[in-house]
Amino acid sequence: MLRGLYTAAAGMITQQRKHDTITNNISNLNTPGFKQGSAVSRSFPEMLISALGAGAPGVVKNIGKLNTGVLAEEDLSIYLQGDLQETKSPLDVAIVSNIVTDVTGQALPPFDKSGKYVTPEGERIFQPQAFITVQNEQGEERYSRNGKLTVNVEGQLITPEGYKVLDTNGQPILLRDANGQMIANVKILQNGTFLDAVNGQPLLDAGGNPVTLLISRVENPNRMIREGNGVYRLNEEDAATVTPAVMNEEVQVHQGYIERSNVDPTQSMIDMMAALRAYETNQKMVQFYDKSLEKAVNEVGRV
Structure with missing residues (x-):
């Protein structure tokens, strides 16, 4: 359960950094020669999940891979020629x-x-x-x-x-x-x-x-x-x-x-809204895990 909480939190941090990059692009819309940035995301290394003693002692059965989250790795500039x-x-x-x-x-x-x-x-x-x-x-x-x-x-x-x-x-x-x-x-x-x-x-x-x-x-x-x-x-x-x-x-x-900035204001607004929606989705997952942990502590613990 905590693994899912951390994964959702990592997603929130990533979307926040994307949002910061996009807002910086929009704020420099009228800056001569400005080259817009693009936040590049990548996932954390995947983990192989295995079951020990599956069916018989000493037998290891591979279940599959588990992704542990995402991060905003770097902010790359796009050097498209400006008008x-x-x-x-x-x-x-x-x-x-x-x-x-x-x-x-x-x-x-x-x-x-x-x-x-x-x-x-x-x-x-x-x-x-x-x-x-x-x-x-x-x-x-x-x-x-x-x-x-x-x-x-x-x-x-x-x-x-x-x-x-x-x-x-x-x-x-x-x-x-x-x-x-x-x-x-x-x-x-x-x-x-x-x-x-x-x-x-x-x-x-x-x-x-x-x-x-x-x-x-x-x-x-x-x-x-x-x-x-x-x-x-x-x-x-x-x-x-x-x-x-x-x-x-x-x-x-x-x-x-x-040379004018090469920022596309329309695409920037679309990307900013997408980052906001993804942030809200991860936020709801954090709230879900928080309520689940609250129930496990306050209700299940009393049984």
């Missing part, structure tokens, strides 16, 4: 990414709409994704799809959270001319190169090189870890899987646009 929204702000950028070749130019397998391909052997392969490369206060690289950019008092290009946007040399982008004057009007090409909108000349860094956005290609985006504020990081063992993206028809930067 572009025009803002006409010269510092707003949106990444359009549909990478279908590997770093050597060879074709990758056909991915489904969620960016996943399952081989005949059951191996899952995920589509590489492109991200704006930023730097936090500790000087560590992070990755984001939020292209709602601004300039700080020092003339550095930053995200809404204050992360510095990096160029292809790994340095913060500084929007100043050779005389140290801040450049108000810039043009950003589809390959991420910055031009002075007045004279059409490329902006140059301290080394005399054209200033270009560092767009990073992440081979397995599901290895990324959410840090909040639309920023992701990678563990040290996965750092080697990140390379500068080749800017072509597969990866492009669009100035004056932002």
Whole structure:
């Protein structure tokens, strides 16, 4: 009886975590570049139930398998391309990414709409994704799809959270001319190169090189870890899987646009109601077991 109580309680916890994931998706419906999360559930290891001495001493008869509950194992992001929204702000950028070749130019397998391909052997392969490369206060690289950019008092290009946007040399982008004057009007090409909108000349860094956005290609985006504020990081063992993206028809930067969240509000509401109903079902099972235990203690015990 207690086993069933624990199984129902595990189901309630799992549905609560699913509900939290869905509500977080809905709350970020208008967050630029937000990628919705999906709570992945799995069952606890099954147990083999056997009957000892079934029919004769020393005889073991296998009855069957018993499932002991379910848990929300992880929260995976879905990197489906979001719609572009025009803002006409010269510092707003949106990444359009549909990478279908590997770093050597060879074709990758056909991915489904969620960016996943399952081989005949059951191996899952995920589509590489492109991200704006930023730097936090500790000087560590992070990755984001939020292209709602601004300039700080020092003339550095930053995200809404204050992360510095990096160029292809790994340095913060500084929007100043050779005389140290801040450049108000810039043009950003589809390959991420910055031009002075007045004279059409490329902006140059301290080394005399054209200033270009560092767009990073992440081979397995599901290895990324959410840090909040639309920023992701990678563990040290996965750092080697990140390379500068080749800017072509597969990866492009669009100035004056932002990428909208890829959350589907209708499907999110359906999933939230399903999680609520499943939670209520498990709750009723807990109440049933509680009443059964109460009867066993208060009534059967008196007989």
